Amino acid sequence: xxxxxxxxxxxxxxxxxxxxxxxxxxxxxxxxxxxxxxxxxxxxxxxxxxxxxxxxxxxxxxxxxxxxxxxxxxxxxxxxxxxxxxxxxxxxxxxxxxxxxxxxxxxxxxxxxxxxxxxxxxxxxxxxxxxxxxxxxxxxxxxxxxxxxxxxxxxxxxxxxxxxxxxxxxxxxxxxxxxxxxxxxxxxxxxxxxxxxxxxxxxxxxxxxxxxxxxxxxxxxxxxxxxxxxxxxxxxxxxxxxxxxxxxxxxxxxxxxxxxxxxxxxxxxxxxxxxxxxxxxxxxxxxxxxxxxxxxxxxxxxxxxxxxxxxxxxxxxxxxxxxxxxxxxxxxxx
Ligand code: P6P
Numbered sequence: 308x309x310x311x312x313x314x315x316x317x318x319x320x321x322x323x324x325x326x327x328x329x330x331x332x333x334x335x336x337x338x339x340x341x342x343x344x345x346x347x348x349x350x351x352x353x354x355x356x357x358x359x360x361x362x363x364x365x366x367x368x369x370x371x372x373x374x375x376x377x378x379x380x381x382x383x384x385x386x387x388x389x390x391x392x393x394x395x396x397x398x399x400x401x402x403x404x405x406x407x408x409x410x411x412x413x414x415x416x417x418x419x420x421x422x423x424x425x426x427x428x429x430x431x432x433x434x435x436x437x438x439x440x441x442x443x444x445x446x447x448x449x450x451x452x453x454x455x456x457x458x459x460x461x462x463x464x465x466x467x468x469x470x471x472x473x474x475x476x477x478x479x480x481x482x483x484x485x486x487x488x489x490x491x492x493x494x495x496x497x498x499x500x501x502x503x504x505x506x507x508x509x510x511x512x513x514x515x516x517x518x519x520x521x522x523x524x525x526x527x528x529x530x531x532x533x534x535x536x537x538x539x540x541x542x543x544x545x546x547x548x549x550x551x552x553x554x555x556x557x558x559x560x561x562x563x564x565x566x567x568x569x570x571x572x573x574x575x576x577x578x579x580x581x582x583x584x585x586x587x588x589x590x591x592x593x594x595x596x597x598x599x600x601x602x603x604x605x606x607x608x609x610x611x612x613x614x615x616x617x618x619x620x621x622x623x624x625x626x627x628x629x630x631x632x633x634x635x636x637x638x639x640x641x
Contacts, residue, residue, distance in 0.1 A: 347383055381423040388412075392411025395445055425553060437470050437471045439590055439594070441592050457620050467593035471555050475490050506602050511561060513547050515549050515550045565633075569627045587617055590626070591612045
């Protein structure tokens with residue numbers, strides 16, 4: 308008998324029966340996010356002909372120019388989660404402040420951090436972009452979530468994932484029991500299981516970084532990246548360079564094929580304070596949960612990303628993530 312395609316809902320309910328920590332509230336959040344993602348996917352795929360193309364004219368909480376689709380995606384994700392009351396608070400890259408729930412969300416046990424549309428500078432050149440999300444169980448008892456509900460370590464995440472808007476629309480998520488991938492069947496509007504148990508290779512042959520920033524990196528990082536380009540039959544070098552400039556695209560490729568993604572600290576500030584670019588709460592943490600669940604590793608160069616205690620919902624960190632042997636080799640050089 309042909310294997311029935313497994314829908315996201317069926318996968319979530321089946322895992323719940325397998326005692327995964329995926330209670331009905333968390334299932335609702337993941338289904339809400341997938342509903343918003345379908346509508347974002349539709350607008351992304353018609354951006355050139357719709358009225359949502361181009362810059363919105365403002366900047367977001369972390370100083371990036373906002374595209375119209377950034378705001379559309381933000382409003383859709385926030386609106387969907389508030390409308391269903393599935394969360395008691397939201398942190399979004401597109402809003403400097405925490406977003407309060409609807410009253411229906413006061414009794415919810417979960418908060419969501421999200422980058423509603425990551426890589427949006429690539430929208431008008433038709434490159435893969437995505438939505439990244441991270442879910443925590445609240446610490447406060449009831450009512451609107453407090454800042455303390457958000458300022459956690461990544462190890463406390465109960466779910467994390469991303470949607471990619473590309474040749475196909477995919478969802479890759481974890482609730483702490485492995486990583487699964489779903490592909491949107493446009494004809495039925497259902498996310499169907501396409502990658503049952505994603506494991507990343509222990510070592511890859513791809514490196515992803517913006518080499519235009521080489522002069523801003525520290526010496527060990529420069530030496531490590533240069534070493535990837537030299538022949539070394541033992542490690543399968545030289546590696547291949549692949550860099551899209553959308554975190555979800557670069558991470559998704561490396562997750563499936565193996566390799567290392569680096570957005571190292573920028574050491575060019577005369578005050579000497581090295582600065583990361585990517586955001587901890589809604590980029591690095593969810594990516595780090597996924598890669599560890601898939602057998603890989605993620606670090607800021609000093610500690611695992613998931614061990615970093617958040618002090619600001621928009622704080623930035625350096626991010627080196629990918630195949631375990633590749634990340635461990637990088638760390639051994641620091
Ligand atoms: P750069 C997109 O703006 C983003 O936040 C990530 O998706 C991506 O990995 C990174 O910035 C690209 O940064 O400096 O190489 O353009």
